Amino acid sequence: MTAAWDLIEFDLLRALQLPRTTREVTTLTALPPDTAKSQIEALRNRGLLISTIDRGVRFQLTLAGRRRLITLTATTSTPDAQAA
Secondary structure (H helix, E strand, O other), rough: OOHHHHHHHHHHHHHOOOOEEEHHHHHHHOHHHHHHHHHHHHHHOOEEEEEEEEOEEEEEOOOOHHHHHHHHHHOOOOOOOHHH
């Protein structure tokens, strides 16, 4: 994975620490809806997210997703990385 994709993955995982809809994720991350949707699906397929139905489909981190977020937090050098 490239550094650019790591940043996108980091932003998505950070946004999904709480259950959120795709629309909420796009608002928080400023990603285009199609990009957010495809990346959420890819993260779900990798076992990093689960989806539930609660006032719409909501996604949130699995234990594996939390571990991945911790790894990315330690290796991603962004100004906000310290806050996660």
